[in-house]
Amino acid sequence: MASTGSDSDHVYKVIELVGTSETSVDDAIKSAISRASKTLKHLRWFEAIQTRGHIENGQIGHYQVTLKVGFTLE
Amino acid sequence: MASTGSDSDHVYKVIELVGTSETSVDDAIKSAISRASKTLKHLRWFEAIQTRGHIENGQIGHYQVTLKVGFTLE
Amino acid sequence: MASTGSDSDHVYKVIELVGTSETSVDDAIKSAISRASKTLKHLRWFEAIQTRGHIENGQIGHYQVTLKVGFTLE
Amino acid sequence: MASTGSDSDHVYKVIELVGTSETSVDDAIKSAISRASKTLKHLRWFEAIQTRGHIENGQIGHYQVTLKVGFTLE
Amino acid sequence: MASTGSDSDHVYKVIELVGTSETSVDDAIKSAISRASKTLKHLRWFEAIQTRGHIENGQIGHYQVTLKVGFTLE
Amino acid sequence: MASTGSDSDHVYKVIELVGTSETSVDDAIKSAISRASKTLKHLRWFEAIQTRGHIENGQIGHYQVTLKVGFTLE
Amino acid sequence: MASTGSDSDHVYKVIELVGTSETSVDDAIKSAISRASKTLKHLRWFEAIQTRGHIENGQIGHYQVTLKVGFTLE
Amino acid sequence: MASTGSDSDHVYKVIELVGTSETSVDDAIKSAISRASKTLKHLRWFEAIQTRGHIENGQIGHYQVTLKVGFTLE
Amino acid sequence: MASTGSDSDHVYKVIELVGTSETSVDDAIKSAISRASKTLKHLRWFEAIQTRGHIENGQIGHYQVTLKVGFTLE
Amino acid sequence: MASTGSDSDHVYKVIELVGTSETSVDDAIKSAISRASKTLKHLRWFEAIQTRGHIENGQIGHYQVTLKVGFTLE
Amino acid sequence: MASTGSDSDHVYKVIELVGTSETSVDDAIKSAISRASKTLKHLRWFEAIQTRGHIENGQIGHYQVTLKVGFTLE
Amino acid sequence: MASTGSDSDHVYKVIELVGTSETSVDDAIKSAISRASKTLKHLRWFEAIQTRGHIENGQIGHYQVTLKVGFTLE
Numbered sequence: 001m002a003s004t005g006s007d008s009d010h011v012y013k014v015i016e017l018v019g020t021s022e023t024s025v026d027d028a029i030k031s032a033i034s035r036a037s038k039t040l041k042h043l044r045w046f047e048a049i050q051t052r053g054h055i056e057n058g059q060i061g062h063y064q065v066t067l068k069v070g071f072t073l074e
Numbered sequence: 075m076a077s078t079g080s081d082s083d084h085v086y087k088v089i090e091l092v093g094t095s096e097t098s099v100d101d102a103i104k105s106a107i108s109r110a111s112k113t114l115k116h117l118r119w120f121e122a123i124q125t126r127g128h129i130e131n132g133q134i135g136h137y138q139v140t141l142k143v144g145f146t147l148e
Numbered sequence: 149m150a151s152t153g154s155d156s157d158h159v160y161k162v163i164e165l166v167g168t169s170e171t172s173v174d175d176a177i178k179s180a181i182s183r184a185s186k187t188l189k190h191l192r193w194f195e196a197i198q199t200r201g202h203i204e205n206g207q208i209g210h211y212q213v214t215l216k217v218g219f220t221l222e
Numbered sequence: 223m224a225s226t227g228s229d230s231d232h233v234y235k236v237i238e239l240v241g242t243s244e245t246s247v248d249d250a251i252k253s254a255i256s257r258a259s260k261t262l263k264h265l266r267w268f269e270a271i272q273t274r275g276h277i278e279n280g281q282i283g284h285y286q287v288t289l290k291v292g293f294t295l296e
Numbered sequence: 297m298a299s300t301g302s303d304s305d306h307v308y309k310v311i312e313l314v315g316t317s318e319t320s321v322d323d324a325i326k327s328a329i330s331r332a333s334k335t336l337k338h339l340r341w342f343e344a345i346q347t348r349g350h351i352e353n354g355q356i357g358h359y360q361v362t363l364k365v366g367f368t369l370e
Numbered sequence: 371m372a373s374t375g376s377d378s379d380h381v382y383k384v385i386e387l388v389g390t391s392e393t394s395v396d397d398a399i400k401s402a403i404s405r406a407s408k409t410l411k412h413l414r415w416f417e418a419i420q421t422r423g424h425i426e427n428g429q430i431g432h433y434q435v436t437l438k439v440g441f442t443l444e
Numbered sequence: 445m446a447s448t449g450s451d452s453d454h455v456y457k458v459i460e461l462v463g464t465s466e467t468s469v470d471d472a473i474k475s476a477i478s479r480a481s482k483t484l485k486h487l488r489w490f491e492a493i494q495t496r497g498h499i500e501n502g503q504i505g506h507y508q509v510t511l512k513v514g515f516t517l518e
Numbered sequence: 519m520a521s522t523g524s525d526s527d528h529v530y531k532v533i534e535l536v537g538t539s540e541t542s543v544d545d546a547i548k549s550a551i552s553r554a555s556k557t558l559k560h561l562r563w564f565e566a567i568q569t570r571g572h573i574e575n576g577q578i579g580h581y582q583v584t585l586k587v588g589f590t591l592e
Numbered sequence: 593m594a595s596t597g598s599d600s601d602h603v604y605k606v607i608e609l610v611g612t613s614e615t616s617v618d619d620a621i622k623s624a625i626s627r628a629s630k631t632l633k634h635l636r637w638f639e640a641i642q643t644r645g646h647i648e649n650g651q652i653g654h655y656q657v658t659l660k661v662g663f664t665l666e
Numbered sequence: 667m668a669s670t671g672s673d674s675d676h677v678y679k680v681i682e683l684v685g686t687s688e689t690s691v692d693d694a695i696k697s698a699i700s701r702a703s704k705t706l707k708h709l710r711w712f713e714a715i716q717t718r719g720h721i722e723n724g725q726i727g728h729y730q731v732t733l734k735v736g737f738t739l740e
Numbered sequence: 741m742a743s744t745g746s747d748s749d750h751v752y753k754v755i756e757l758v759g760t761s762e763t764s765v766d767d768a769i770k771s772a773i774s775r776a777s778k779t780l781k782h783l784r785w786f787e788a789i790q791t792r793g794h795i796e797n798g799q800i801g802h803y804q805v806t807l808k809v810g811f812t813l814e
Numbered sequence: 815m816a817s818t819g820s821d822s823d824h825v826y827k828v829i830e831l832v833g834t835s836e837t838s839v840d841d842a843i844k845s846a847i848s849r850a851s852k853t854l855k856h857l858r859w860f861e862a863i864q865t866r867g868h869i870e871n872g873q874i875g876h877y878q879v880t881l882k883v884g885f886t887l888e
Contacts, residue, residue: 011849014830014880018604018662024100026690029719030726035603035665037724046726048717051122053103055143058111060104060120066606069721070832073849085257086240088288092160092218098692109159109221125714127695129735132703134696134712140162144240147257166234166292172322174468177497178504183233183295185502194504196495199344201325203365206333208326208342214236217499246618248394251423252430259428268430270421273640275621277661280629282622282638291425307405308388310436314530314588320470331529331591347492349473351513354481356474356490362532366388369405381553382536384584396616399645400652407650416652418643439647440536443553455775456758458806462678462736479677479739510680514758517775542840544764547793548800555798564800566791569862571843573883576851578844578860587795610826610884627825627887658828684752684810701751701813732754766838769867770874777872786874788865809869 012044012070020062025051028065042072086118086144094136099125102139116146160192160218168210173199176213190220234266234292242284247273250287264294308340308366316358321347324361338368382414382440390432395421398435412442456488456514464506469495472509486516530562532588538580543569546583560590604636604662612654617643620657634664678710678736686728691717694731708738752784752810760802765791768805782812826858826884834876839865842879856886 019032029048037043050066093106103122111117124140167180177196185191198214241254251270259265272288315328325344333339346362389402399418407413420436463476473492481487494510537550547566555561568584611624621640629635642658685698695714703709716732759772769788777783790806833846843862851857864880 009836009845010834011846012832012834014832016606016660017665018606020602020604022601025103029691031601032603033721033724033726037721043721043724045721046719053120055107055111055117055119058107058117060107068830073831083244083253084242085254086242088238088240090162090216091221092162094158094160096157099695105157106159127712129699129703129709129711132699132709134699142238147239164236164290165295166236168232168234170231173325177469179231180233181499181502181504185499191499191502193499194497201342203329203333203339203341206329206339208329247621251395255425255428255430259425265425265428267425268423275638277625277629277635277637280625280635282625305392305401306390307402308390310386310388312532312586313591314532316528316530318527321473327527328529349490351477351481351487351489354477354487356477364386369387379540379549380538381550382538384534384536399617403647403650403652407647413647413650415647416645438534443535453762453771454760455772456760458756458758460680460734460756461739462680464676464678466675475675476677512756517757543843547765551795551798551800555795561795561798563795564793571860573847573851573857573859576847576857578847608828608882609887610828612824612826614823623823624825682754682808683813684754686750686752688749697749698751769839773869773872773874777869783869783872785869786867 011073013073014068014070016049016066016068018064018066020064022062025063025065028063029067032065032067033069036069036071040071042074043069044072045070085147087147088142088144090123090140090142092138092140094138096136099137099139102137103141106139106141107143110143110145114145116148117143118146119144159221161221162216162218164197164214164216166212166214168212170210173211173213176211177215180213180215181217184217184219188219190222191217192220193218233295235295236290236292238271238288238290240286240288242286244284247285247287250285251289254287254289255291258291258293262293264296265291266294267292307369309369310364310366312345312362312364314360314362316360318358321359321361324359325363328361328363329365332365332367336367338370339365340368341366381443383443384438384440386419386436386438388434388436390434392432395433395435398433399437402435402437403439406439406441410441412444413439414442415440455517457517458512458514460493460510460512462508462510464508466506469507469509472507473511476509476511477513480513480515484515486518487513488516489514529591530588531591532586534567534584534586536582536584538582540580543581543583546581547585550583550585551587554587554589558589560592561587562590563588603665605665606660606662608641608658608660610656610658612656614654617655617657620655621659624657624659625661628661628663632663634666635661636664637662677739679739680734680736682715682732682734684730684732686730688728691729691731694729695733698731698733699735702735702737706737708740709735710738711736751813753813754808754810756789756806756808758804758806760804762802765803765805768803769807772805772807773809776809776811780811782814783809784812785810825887827887828882828884830863830880830882832878832880834878836876839877839879842877843881846879846881847883850883850885854885856888857883858886859884 017032019028021027021031047068048065049068052064054061091106093102095101095105121142122139123142127137128135165180167176169175169179195216196213200212202209239254241250243249243253269290270287271290274286276283313328315324317323317327343364344361345364348360350357387402389398391397391401417438418435419438422434424431461476463472465471465475491512492509493512496508498505535550537546539545539549565586566583567586570582572579609624611620613619613623639660640657641660644656646653683698685694687693687697713734714731715734718730720727757772759768761767761771787808788805789808792804794801831846833842835841835845861882862879863882866878868875
């Protein structure tokens with residue numbers, strides 16, 4: 001939310017990901033961040049913009065959280 | 075988020091529910107799904123569209139999460 | 149707007165209604181609440197989400213107010 | 223869009239449906255209206271609020287259109 | 297909200313007006329409709345999209361309601 | 371969506387129209403553009419901002435599509 | 445809605461209040477403005493951003509209107 | 519933002535314009551206001567609702583700012 | 593709209609495309625999906641978020657539909 | 667979500683806070699409520715309006731949840 | 741936009757201000773930040789959420805920019 | 815805003831970037847466009863969707879403008 005003081009000349013790219021988890025909303029967020037960090041360096045922040053889920057047999061099968069993820073372009 | 079491949083001729087109905095919990099946001103979501111599954115078959119997905127809560131004595135008394143819930147019309 | 153302190157284990161359903169009135173916006177809201185109370189017990193709150201109206205001969209013929217109405221599921 | 227002149231004392235209910243079609247957006251809208259008319263009399267208007275679809279093998283498998291549908295409460 | 301059954305081949309224009317009143321929200325709506333009807337025939341519907349007001353000496357000086365107003369193009 | 375390269379000193383006006391059609395969404399868009407072109411020169415682009423329709427006897431009576439239409443002011 | 449011509453060097457603060465009334469939407473707006481004027485000088489404008497209410501025994505118990513209220517910082 | 523105290527019985531019309539400029543966002547706003555003032559008296563306020571631009575050869579060719587512009591109806 | 597039951601441990605990426613067509617809205621959607629499938633495997637769903645078009649000589653020159661397109665990250 | 671039955675003559679103020687936590691979304695909400703209760707009596711409800719976070723070394727460093735918090739004005 | 745790495749246990753408050761300037765949009769932003777810094781320490785970030793202005797004699801009299809401003813609660 | 819007449823069979827991709835500048839909003843926009851043009855050919859248009867900034871010692875440290883940027887897919 002607050003801005004860093006040291007990167008005033010950077011340009012960031014923002015991508016949109018959907019993380020999934022059978023466990024919780026927080027875990028779905030983590031799954032997307034974890035996946036993104038495998039191929040992208042310099043991840044800086046995320047924003048959760050949608051929380052959905054799949055229902056199976058009257059129970060939540062898995063959560064699906066859509067994130068905006070920002071990272072520094074080198 | 076992703077669509078199923080097999081139900082291209084179905085019509086779904088979407089209802090709006092508010093689940094509550096003294097424990098957590100996730101638990102409030104589960105309480106609404108659990109209640110809906112008592113009277114509706116074929117629940118398919120949900121979307122959490124609002125997270126609110128009641129404050130008592132300076133602490134969260136209970137969480138209130140508003141959900142859209144979709145189910146197949148037979 | 150404020151939450152009740154006593155109903156932390158309830159699930160609510162939210163429906164959408166359009167009330168109409170030849171008289172006023174407030175009266176259109178009342179007409180929808182009045183109609184809903186005929187068939188639904190435990191109405192708890194409403195939110196007015198759209199105010200429209202019909203114009204006849206250069207004057208307002210009737211107001212149409214769309215409401216979300218929440219009630220307790222037993 | 224335009225209001226009828228004759229029903230100033232009515233109350234309407236608005237429900238949310240998702241129609242699907244393998245053919246087109248318009249056909250998905252029709253499938254939802256057609257299904258609704260089997261169980262509800264006095265359907266009056268709809269609004270399409272979301273257009274989505276499922277992709278299979280690089281092509282559109284089916285369209286999914288979310289509608290608000292309004293009908294007169296008797 | 298409901299559509300008329302008879303005007304399927306019409307095109308409507310929608311304009312935006314701000315009505316003001318020292319008295320009430322409803323009266324501000326009426327002032328805008330009344331002014332529009334002086335120069336436009338075939339006004340059909342309105343939607344109130346914003347309600348504001350001016351405060352003078354700690355009291356409401358006047359209400360300002362922004363409306364979309366639709367009319368038939370001949 | 372993309373901007374033209376040659377009109378950097380132009381001012382555009384944007385108006386709002388509702389086109390109707392008994393046939394399809396696309397045809398409702400065309401009806402509004404066609405009507406606008408009778409009285410306005412230099413129409414440049416449109417955006418469809420709402421798709422609604424009227425239901426008669428359980429079937430779509432006509433589609434109503436609200437458009438923003440932009441044109442060059444001379 | 446219109447701007448004053450004389451205060452081009454002012455800074456305003458905007459706060460959010462919820463006024464309540466058993467009587468009407470307009471009265472709920474007035475209750476919030478009246479309360480704000482007890483402790484804040486130089487109130488200048490308001491915008492009503494949400495209209496809700498509490499339902500008791502099938503009737504409106506009280507209206508709750510959320511306002512943005514702007515005032516001049518000295 | 520602040521309301522004038524003296525025009526409580528006026529009705530305003532709000533139109534939408536797109537101003538363009540090769541120089542800056544502020545200049546695009548000015549170009550639209552300047553063009554509007556050629557044919558409309560009593561312009562009162564504007565709101566910038568969208569800022570876009572055209573890119574040519576990897577640089578901004580011109581800015582395009584969409585404005586709502588309000589003026590007094592006499 | 594409905595979620596698949598089998599991919600609870602996947603992460604999806606969502607990209608934004610604009611498809612164009614001289615023919616229809618549906619065809620503009622197809623052109624974007626077709627182009628995306630040339631370079632991306634595992635496309636799963638789309639959502640149409642904006643429908644615009646270019647007007648030439650008073651007629652629609654081409655439609656431009658902005659899509660969100662989701663695909664599985666391997 | 668539901669309104670209390672007993673406070674129809676109250677005025678509430680709504681403030682915006684951002685709570686942070688290294689642990690979870692729920693904990694970030696609690697941190698903001700806890701901080702607010704140190705200086706404000708009569709906190710009544712909250713709404714979570716944005717969920718963001720900071721990423722450090724490819725993992726979530728801390729969550730940042732923006733809340734609206736309502737309390738009774740005495 | 742990016743988050744600081746060192747303040748994971750802070751709570752921020754967000755207030756809404758309107759800065760004005762006869763000169764430019766950027767200057768109106770600066771006027772609000774400058775005013776806020778007179779009475780608030782630890783200002784951290786802002787977001788411009790609305791750009792409006794007053795028109796006098798066919799020219800921009802002053803700009804009015806509404807800002808959210810975040811600061812650390814000690 | 816206006817569409818080009820010659821590219822009716824193109825597909826565009828839209829990406830999201832955040833440009834930063836210590837100087838001005840316009841300069842932050844330019845920094846993002848300049849960075850994008852280093853690796854992407856055929857940039858066509860942008861839309862500024864959010865303007866934020868970092869505050870240091872009571873003054874604006876740098877501006878951060880989030881852009882959607884569209885370019886032609888070959």
